[in-house]
Amino acid sequence: MRLEGRCLDKSGSGNVSLIPEEDEDMWHVYNLVTVGDKLKSTTIRKVTSESSTGSSTSERVRTTLTISVESIEYDTIACQIRFKGRNVQENPFVKMGAYHTIDLQLNQKFSLSKEKWDSVALDRLDVACDPSRTADIAALIMQEGLAQLCIVTSAMTITRARIEQQIPRKRRGSCTNHDKALERFYGTVLQAVLRHIRFDVVKCILIASPGFVKDQFLEYLLAEAIKQDIKVLLENKSKFLLVHSSSGHKQSLKEILADPAVAVKLADTKAANEVKALDSFYVMLQNEPNRAFYGFKDVERANESNAIEMLLITDELFRSSDVALRQRYVALVDSVKDTGGSVRIFSSLHVSGEQLGLLTGIAAILRFPLPERNEDSSDDSDSN
Amino acid sequence: MARHRNVRRLDFDEERDFGDIYGRSFEDEVAISPATASQFMYPHGNTGIALSSYMKPHPLETQSEKLPSSAGASGAPTQPNQPSQPALPSQYLRSEPSIKKPDKATAPVETVTIKQSQSNTKMGFITHHRSNIDSSPARSPSPSVLPGRSTPTTTPIRQPQLTRSSLKGKQLHLIDVLSEYKKRQESEKPTINLVVIGHVDAGKSTLMGHLLFLLGHVSKRTMHKYETDSQKLGKASFLYAWILDETGEERNRGITMDIAQQQFETEHLKIHLLDAPGHRDFIPNMITGAAQADVAVLVVDATIGSFESGFESGGQTREHALLVRSLGVTQLVVAINKMDTVSWSRERFDEIVTKLKSFLKQGGYKEGDITYVPCSGMTGDNLTSTLTDSWYKGPSLAQSIDRFRPPPRPVEKPFRCCIADIFKGQGAGICVAGKIESGYVQSGETVLVVPANELTSVKTIFGGDDISAWAVAGDQVVLTLIGIDQTKLALGSVLCSPEAPVSITSLVRARIIIFNIELPITAGYPVIFHYQSVSEPAVIKKLLSQVSKTSGDVIRKKPRCLTKNSSAIVEIEISRPLSLELYSDCKDLGRFMLRYAGNTVAAGLIIKIL
Numbered sequence: 001m002r003l004e005g006r007c008l009d010k011s012g013s014g015n016v017s018l019i020p021e022e023d024e025d026m027w028h029v030y031n032l033v034t035v036g037d038k039l040k041s042t043t044i045r046k047v048t049s050e051s052s053t054g055s056s057t058s059e060r061v062r063t064t065l066t067i068s069v070e071s072i073e074y075d076t077i078a079c080q081i082r083f084k085g086r087n088v089q090e091n092p093f094v095k096m097g098a099y100h101t102i103d104l105q106l107n108q109k110f111s112l113s114k115e116k117w118d119s120v121a122l123d124r125l126d127v128a129c130d131p132s133r134t135a136d137i138a139a140l141i142m143q144e145g146l147a148q149l150c151i152v153t154s155a156m157t158i159t160r161a162r163i164e165q166q167i168p169r170k171r172r173g174s175c176t177n178h179d180k181a182l183e184r185f186y187g188t189v190l191q192a193v194l195r196h197i198r199f200d201v202v203k204c205i206l207i208a209s210p211g212f213v214k215d216q217f218l219e220y221l222l223a224e225a226i227k228q229d230i231k232v233l234l235e236n237k238s239k240f241l242l243v244h245s246s247s248g249h250k251q252s253l254k255e256i257l258a259d260p261a262v263a264v265k266l267a268d269t270k271a272a273n274e275v276k277a278l279d280s281f282y283v284m285l286q287n288e289p290n291r292a293f294y295g296f297k298d299v300e301r302a303n304e305s306n307a308i309e310m311l312l313i314t315d316e317l318f319r320s321s322d323v324a325l326r327q328r329y330v331a332l333v334d335s336v337k338d339t340g341g342s343v344r345i346f347s348s349l350h351v352s353g354e355q356l357g358l359l360t361g362i363a364a365i366l367r368f369p370l371p372e373r374n375e376d377s378s379d380d381s382d383s384n
Numbered sequence: 385m386a387r388h389r390n391v392r393r394l395d396f397d398e399e400r401d402f403g404d405i406y407g408r409s410f411e412d413e414v415a416i417s418p419a420t421a422s423q424f425m426y427p428h429g430n431t432g433i434a435l436s437s438y439m440k441p442h443p444l445e446t447q448s449e450k451l452p453s454s455a456g457a458s459g460a461p462t463q464p465n466q467p468s469q470p471a472l473p474s475q476y477l478r479s480e481p482s483i484k485k486p487d488k489a490t491a492p493v494e495t496v497t498i499k500q501s502q503s504n505t506k507m508g509f510i511t512h513h514r515s516n517i518d519s520s521p522a523r524s525p526s527p528s529v530l531p532g533r534s535t536p537t538t539t540p541i542r543q544p545q546l547t548r549s550s551l552k553g554k555q556l557h558l559i560d561v562l563s564e565y566k567k568r569q570e571s572e573k574p575t576i577n578l579v580v581i582g583h584v585d586a587g588k589s590t591l592m593g594h595l596l597f598l599l600g601h602v603s604k605r606t607m608h609k610y611e612t613d614s615q616k617l618g619k620a621s622f623l624y625a626w627i628l629d630e631t632g633e634e635r636n637r638g639i640t641m642d643i644a645q646q647q648f649e650t651e652h653l654k655i656h657l658l659d660a661p662g663h664r665d666f667i668p669n670m671i672t673g674a675a676q677a678d679v680a681v682l683v684v685d686a687t688i689g690s691f692e693s694g695f696e697s698g699g700q701t702r703e704h705a706l707l708v709r710s711l712g713v714t715q716l717v718v719a720i721n722k723m724d725t726v727s728w729s730r731e732r733f734d735e736i737v738t739k740l741k742s743f744l745k746q747g748g749y750k751e752g753d754i755t756y757v758p759c760s761g762m763t764g765d766n767l768t769s770t771l772t773d774s775w776y777k778g779p780s781l782a783q784s785i786d787r788f789r790p791p792p793r794p795v796e797k798p799f800r801c802c803i804a805d806i807f808k809g810q811g812a813g814i815c816v817a818g819k820i821e822s823g824y825v826q827s828g829e830t831v832l833v834v835p836a837n838e839l840t841s842v843k844t845i846f847g848g849d850d851i852s853a854w855a856v857a858g859d860q861v862v863l864t865l866i867g868i869d870q871t872k873l874a875l876g877s878v879l880c881s882p883e884a885p886v887s888i889t890s891l892v893r894a895r896i897i898i899f900n901i902e903l904p905i906t907a908g909y910p911v912i913f914h915y916q917s918v919s920e921p922a923v924i925k926k927l928l929s930q931v932s933k934t935s936g937d938v939i940r941k942k943p944r945c946l947t948k949n950s951s952a953i954v955e956i957e958i959s960r961p962l963s964l965e966l967y968s969d970c971k972d973l974g975r976f977m978l979r980y981a982g983n984t985v986a987a988g989l990i991i992k993i994l
Contacts, residue, residue, distance in 0.1 A: 057393065143668075166874065168807035169817075170642055175631045177807045210665035210982075211641060212633065246982030247668070249921045251910045255981050282903040285945050294906065294944070351910075358908025358923055372944070 001025040001128040004109060008117055015113030016125065020106055023079045024153045027349065028128035029104065030074040030081055032121055033112060035321040039083050040066040041110035043102045047093045061093050067100055076158050076349065080105055118330045119337075120318055120345070127155075137265070138202045139256060140193065142209040142217060143248025144182070147189045149196055150253060154270040156349040159250065160196040163188050186220045193221070199236045204265050208245035208256045218242060241265065253351045274352040277312055277344045281363050290369035298373060299364045303332060307366040308341045314361045316348040329362075561824040561854045565795060574790040575654045575858060577819065579677035579713070581670065581704040583694030584662035586685040587721045589640050591761030592659050593624035595781065598768045601648050602627050621762065628659045641666055643673035645860070647848050650786040656848075656860045662700050664982060667707075671977055672804055672917040674708045676819040676860070679715040679788045681781075684736060686758070687725045691736055695743075697900065703984055706747050706899065710987030711975055715753045716744070717784045724760040730775045733758050755784045793857040798884035799823030799831065800965070800973060801861070803877045804917040806870070813843050813864040816873060818917075820861060821972045823881060826854035832882040833865075833872060834963040839882060840868035876918030878963040878973070886973070890961040891925070893992035896978065897933065897951045901985055904945040911985055913958050914977040920962065922978070926955040955994065966990055 001020050008014030015038075020026050033039060042064045050056040067085035074081050084101045087094045094100060104110060114121070137152045149161040165185045168177040197205060207214045218240060225233035243259050245252040256262060257272045258279070285292040293302050302308055311333065320326045333343050346353035356363060580588045596602055610626040619638055622629075628644040629635055640661040648655050658673040674680070682705055685691050694701040705716075718740060726732045737756045744754060759766040759781050768782045779787070800821040809815035825831065830841045845855050846862040855861045863879070880886045898905065905924060913922035930940040933951040946952050956978075967974030967989040978986040 166806055166870075169805040170631050170634075170644065171805075171807070171817075172630070172644070172646060178631060210668075211663070212637065216633065244665075246665070246979075247912055247919065249912060249919075251912070251921055252981070279903070282906075285906065286902065286904045286947065289904075289945065355908055355910055358910075358925075359906055360908075 001028060003125075003129045005111070012116045012118070013114060014117065015111050017109060017111040018129075019109045020104070022106070023158075024155050025128060026074070026079045026081055026104070026106070027076075027156050027347075028124060030072065031315050031319060032124055032128070033069055033072055033081075033083065034114075034319065034323075034326065035069055035071070036115070036323065037069050038066055038088060038113045039069055039085070039102060039110060040064065040089075040113075041102050041104060041108060043100065045093050045100065063091060063093050065089070065091060065094060065100055065102065067102060076156070077160075118327070119334055120330050123345075136202050137204055137206060138197045139206040139208060139253060140189070140217075141245060141248050141250065141252055141256070142189070142207065142213050143211075144213055145185060146248040147185075147192070148248065148250055149189075149192050150250065151196075151202075152253070152257070152271055152350075155347045157253065157271070157347075157351060158349070161192040163192060182216075183220075186217055187224075189217065190221055190224055194230070194232070199232050199239070202239070204239045204241050205236075206241050206243050206256060206262060208243040208252065209248060210244070210246055213248075214242045214244075251351055254355075270347075271350055271352075274344065274346050274350055277310065278346075278352045278356060278363075280310075281312060281365055284365050288369060290372060291366040292363070293366060293370070294363040295360045296362050299362050300332060301373065302364055302366055302370055303335055305370060306339045307368060307370055308336045308339070308364045309367045310365045311336045311341060311343045312346060312356055312363045312365075313343065314346045314348045314353050314357045316353075316357055317361050318345075561826060561856060562795065564854060565824070565856050573649065573652055573654045575656060575860075576788055576790045577656045577658065577676055577678045577858070577860065578681060578785065578788070579658040579660055579674050579679075579708060580681045580683060581660050581674065581700075581708055582662055582683035582721075583685065583690075583700040583704075584639065584664070585690070586662060586683045586694060586701075587761040588662060588683045589625035589628045589644070589659055590622070591624075591683055591719060591721055591759065591767070591781075592646075592657060592681075593627035594761050594764050595767050596627055596646060596648055596657075597624060598764060599648050599650075599782070601646070624761065639663055642669050650782055652786050653788065653790070655785065660704075662704075664700055664703075667700075667703070667979070667982075667984070668912075668914060668919050670704065671707065671711070671914045671919075674704075674711045674713065675802075675916045675972070675975075676804065677708065677711070677713055678791050678858070679717075680708045680713045681717045681719055681785065683719045683721050683761075684740070686720050686722050686732055686736060688732075690722075695739065702743065705744060705749075707977065707984060707987075709748050710897070710977065712971060714749065715788050716749060716755075717781070717788075718744075718754060718756045719781055720756060720758045721761050723758045724763050724765065728758065728774060728776075733776075755779070755787065757781050757784050790858075794822040794970070795824060795857050797822035797857070797970065799825050799879070799881040800886060800970060801825065801831075801863070801879040802916040802973065803873060803875060803879065806873050806875065808870075809862075809864060811864075813866040814868065814870050814873060815862050815864050816879070817860075817862045818879075820855055820857050820859050822857045822970055824854060824856040825861075825863070825879075830882060831865075831879045832885050833868065834878045834880055834886050835888040835961050836872035836874075836877060838868055838872045840865045874918075876916055876962060880963075886963045886965055887993050888961045888963050889993045890958045891955065891994040892958070892964060892990050893928070893953065893955050893994055894976070894988040894990050895931070895936075895951065895953050896986040896988035898946055898948055898986045899984055901948045901983065904947045905985065906945045909980070911956075911978040911980045913956065913962075914979060915962060915964065915975075916973070918962065919979075920958050920960060922956050922958040924954050924978075925957045928953045928955065953991070956988075964990055964993060966993065 001018050004017035004019060006014075006016045008016075018029070020029055042062060045061050045063055045065070046058055047061050048056055048058040065087055066089040067083060068088045069083050070085040072081060072083055081104045082101050083104065084099065087096055087098050087100055090096065139150045139152055141148045141150065145165050145167040147161075147163040148159055151158045151160055163185070165181065165188065167181040167185060170178045193205075207218055209217075221233060221240075222237065224230065241261070243256050243262055245256050254275050258275050263272050281292055293299050299308070299311070313329065313333065317329050318326055320329070336343055346356050348354060348357050580592050582588050593602075597607060607623070610623045611620075614620055614623045614626055614635075617636065619635075622635070622638050625638070625640070626635060628646065629640050630644065631641070634641050640659060641663075642661065644659040646657045646659070648657060658677055660670040660673045662670075682701070684701055685694060693699055720733055720736055723733070740756070741751070745751065757766065757778065757780070758776055761767075765771065766776070766780045768780055770780045770783070800823060801818050802821060803816045803818045805817040807815050825842055825845065827842055827845050830839055832839055843864040843866045845852050847855050847859050865873075878886045905927070907924060907927055909924040911922050911924060913920045927943050927946060928941075929938045930943045930946060930950055930952045931938050933949075943952070965973035968991075974990045976988050976990065977984060978988060
């Protein structure tokens, strides 16, 4: 993301202008903007005018609007965000208070002003505008009859293609059905690879599967590349890396990222770090359950005793439309940082973030054991 | 306002509605009035109504009503010998569904008159009102019937006229299959499904391949071919394994990857053999096989070091033994293989037996149900013929297998068959393979495919290699289905009787027994849900309570996490709906396994469908 201008005052209010340049930047924008912020960007408005005779004409006008955001929709696949809100600045075409929806796309400049830029938002801004770019990784997770093609960047995991085909089992006396179907399946996966992976951007392509599916597929891929003379595959032959996974489902991406052979290839290991952090939480829960807490109430209670060594929290919580709630989360993060603890903000798009999201979205590893709270006082919304 | 639209300057992009109108059905947009809904829609929460009550009399039935005239016209004197000739009516019926197919589409919508009280209509007992049967002195096992339907059913065989004329697929069955099954039980050997399990390279395929060869199921010619071919590949020792490992990939790599199926017979039993892969990556395939099995042969390698590596906590000897136990296998033969490599040492045999004994006892096997047999798959010693000059005086492997007791089959329950394989056979239709879990089926019958919720008719049934007119619970069958699109079938779909459909859900409450796991289970724990032949990603949504392993009493409500070797009640959300059954209704369809990162995490029983 390119930072075009930044104007913040001491109280923390102010505005910044940004240009998202990559798919991942859109994700950062999605996490930056909260309900109530003011967003200014160029947009197209359909303006209807009525002539004196009563016939009306509609025209599409490109204009710059500032809206106070009321709802945000994010499309991971198309990498677009739609901001819906009311117009808050005078404009020749649009009345004040009229609703408008701004579609934000890549390379479209916008400026965002907030009443209060809190620490989490500012951190996010720094991360997003960090110029040291890290390359993407493509991961192809397979098992017989199922393949998923994911693009893993530091903040996102996006499933680009999911291929599911029914493959007949081997039957006594005849394996032709099985072999033919497998061939067809590999063919489909190969098409997906060619269509969805940008070989100039992607740093390496992980092929993961249980058993020998990965070896078989790579063999097929290289054979086809020679047969059909697909140059792009032959040139990028060295980018393919075979990794073991326990299944072909998306959740095994966690194992793949934890694989040391892969970790070396991942320059920015945010995704892998998240996996490690979550695993260490589970290990702690196994060994010393009194030093691993989850659920907002429990974690907040631990924080009161300054016990938190590492806080794991998903960015989903910060997207809460409830300002007071967001503030509480931010306060928690700040207080953990102040007391010398580390904070890991998980991306809810990653598999590990997804898992943390289901585990109430917040967890903590403590410095010293604290007594578990009374069972009876547990309430549903929190512990589940 | 505008009296005419400015068509010339019209911007089509703007005029078009957003959203793809073509991809949506009319019902997506328009809500149905509550009255219509209550009349026509199946209320999911309301279990009082059987889905069957919504269905129109199936084409098959309507068609069969017309039979008497046509049968009479052709002058077929079929009635009297009907019971002894089950094939005839089925042939008769077989061709019909295809003719009347258009009716099927409209069937579920048209005739609906329901009353809540009719939920207790059992399968096979519902028939349509027909004047000619009404007068018949029929026994009626389920007294309450749908309006417009009476229950003549189980029409006694003494009344051949009615049987023939009023036959409906189901009804024919009831008489037919059960009595035929009884006959078969008397005349033929009972069938048993046997899965072979054990650590990778324990010699499962070789042992079973050699056994098949010794029992005469593989011709000398084929064997010779395997021998020379395997030698060419430099894998001469794999020649017997090739009998079961048939794909090129399996032969080249020298390991089994998927379940291989074969039939053979021993003195008292007909055995359907399922040879499972031992490699840990193929445990999902192994579960598919084990879910269909009644009994198991656990193969362990007697070689020094090999047994130990298979028996360690990461080895598959343990995992497989526990898996099949959780999937309902209670009888076990432990084949201690490769005894030739330890020169048939009695000490080694005893050592392994003691170690396994204590482990299997912990795993929940009864001591009386386990037999230990030393053998050698490569040399073929003690497979079919007993050893003559040896310390071992017990039965050979084939004899021990012969001692398995066939489990009782839930023949009387509604028909269920879980699809384990789908392929295109010769001729029309799609072939599906699987084990019939309960009930029975016969060719020409109409069955419901769940979760696709499509009716289809069974054209032919292959049990083993031959066509049979019917099949009952416990049989491994290949059914040819007609009148259904292949996309509607998926692995894990269940074929069931339309009168008693299986439930579909993605959220279940289950009692799980947690294995020896490294990391504790919390809410939000991702797992892979292995159920029959499917594996789907799932998430443990809620930990409801931790219960005692033995008594089932609640130890702790809402635990924060579940640690190893505990038992708990949890809610599991599966990524997409599966057809599941309660454990109390159907044991085999109520069991599942949870795995994560290549380890089996827990075994579970479905106690509530949410």
